[in-house]
Amino acid sequence: MARDKPSLLTDVARVAGVSLATASRTLSDPDLVLPTTRERVLAAVAKLGYVPHGAARALASRRSRTIGAVIPTLDNPIFASSIQAMQRRLATEGYTLLLGSHEYDLEAESAVVAALVERGVDGLVLVGTDHAPAVYGLLDKAGLSYELTWTLDEGGFHHCLGFSNRAAAARVAMHLLHLGHRRFAVISGATRSNDRARERVAGVRDMLVANGIELSPQALVETEFSVTHGRRAMAYVLDALPDTTAVVCGNDILAIGAVMEAMSRGVAIPGKMSVTGFDDIDLAGEWTPSLTTVRLPVAEIGRRAAERMLTRIEGGEVRRIEEVRVELVVRESTAPPPRSAASPVRKGSPPKASRGCGRRRA
Amino acid sequence: MARDKPSLLTDVARVAGVSLATASRTLSDPDLVLPTTRERVLAAVAKLGYVPHGAARALASRRSRTIGAVIPTLDNPIFASSIQAMQRRLATEGYTLLLGSHEYDLEAESAVVAALVERGVDGLVLVGTDHAPAVYGLLDKAGLSYELTWTLDEGGFHHCLGFSNRAAAARVAMHLLHLGHRRFAVISGATRSNDRARERVAGVRDMLVANGIELSPQALVETEFSVTHGRRAMAYVLDALPDTTAVVCGNDILAIGAVMEAMSRGVAIPGKMSVTGFDDIDLAGEWTPSLTTVRLPVAEIGRRAAERMLTRIEGGEVRRIEEVRVELVVRESTAPPPRSAASPVRKGSPPKASRGCGRRRA
């Protein structure tokens, strides 16, 4: 298995009978070269099995043809799926994806970002707006373009592609109010360092307050994003707040756990209690009862984030803020509250919209 | 926002009052430098916010501190989870993950591998043994170390970390034979370009044949890996082969689809029919009925693959073939066949092991 050392561009040039410069041009900008010489060079490339040396290229051209993406975790299917779409899109343009994850730890994220910046990524895709100050400092100092995704930074000046988590969550709450629910609980993922989770809780709270309902601290459970923790949270709700008729969950994983716990205790969903999710993962529609949730265009976010990055790298312009469409999907897990539990219904007074519900598309 | 240009190692050296070489050493091998000078250099680094230039480093040191991983798709949670673990492990050693996917298309994979090789990855992790010849050619020519995962290449000479899909699948079939099943169907993912799927089917077939049962071509359904396709495949089985009492599925996703279809038709699982999965994704244990399946140490594969790569890069030795433990998990979805369907039981003659079942751990 004596591997001869890999051939260099100089070898290609020699074999093709051209200068190094011409060989280089042929590969990076073929139109600058005569068709006949181009063929000679390409033939030499094929003959030698020449493979460009990325680092040398990056050093000389100051571009790595590499994009970084930093997400909380691939163990959440919405991020996995989105990254899948992103990688696919990047590959078609000859770009490669450098992936990092931090499991909801801002310091870890900071380190990951630093690592990717060192690797010389041409752009960086992040999730949400919550990041360590060091992250923004680093990116700014490096003059690196980045995109925040899954969220809208309407006040700020960051480039972003996403949607209003607050408005979407408010929409969910409105749906439940419409059905007649008055006693709510919220099961959320940890809101610290997670603007998406925080905004979703805020959206629900806004909408309830706008309709004269307070969300008491006991009615808000924060926990990890897992089916098991969803179950546990629901167990707490059933034990501590038995009057609850509507449980809004921060994502589908938690909602499925919540539904499982309820059903295993003989609490009918949606007969006794309504439960909502968020994300619309595959399972949400297949579960019994199927889950009322908010559908997110997961793959689209990955693909479009890639496209925005590429456009900016090529010197193009993109709108600073781009919104993707999200959609309330009403399925089996929500229904009017049981008669016994219904508050005196204020006939003819449908729920009022909260601030957050202005955008129709959410 | 006038960003001053990023500072270089020369700047650090100047500010610290040392030579370029000393500055370099301080960063790459601190022990080679006096503590006092080290401090001066690090102070300069901090003051200037110096960030090493990865490409220049890679060019000079001929190492990129980067590992490539190429998988079929992140849309399968076992791959997502495994990659998550791998990235995590690599990050702790200062390595970065370059990710590619090919969606079960060998030519696409070939292109992705080429892209990663160009980027100068220090090592490459692949899935399975089925790869385009060009892939092996490229890797060999580049002298790049690689690991095949999720599989064992016992005959070949590739480094690999995985398990025998054949033996594991045979184990599943044996379990069903033990229960008394005689009429089988298999729902598999596409076996073309997918040695894992192929081996699983082969394992079942081996075991059946060893017990005098043929798996007819009609009783083997190949389809896409999705719940929907699992449903469809099960619909076919129920319609075309109503005598079937045991359905072995290529993975849990397919099995869940199969169970859904059966239940929606009022076919009791496991009362009328037993169904098995493979992988043991979270859902398998939470579904009702919970799924009999094979548990794979998904995160462990990712983590250990990373460790093997790192060891080899540092010049260490690893066993060419390493096996991970997989385990049959018997749950609710399997039971003896209904009495009416049972063949005349050969009392006192338990099922015979097939070749594939030699390894006890599968």
Added chain:
DNA sequence: TTGTACGCGTTATCAA
């Protein structure tokens, strides 16, 4: 322990 100087493989500038 530190410094000097060369090389890593390519791109890009400038002339020809």
Added chain:
DNA sequence: TTGATAACGCGTACAA
């Protein structure tokens, strides 16, 4: 359209 040649930023023998 092509060719010579100077960067690109850092690692590392080798010498001091």
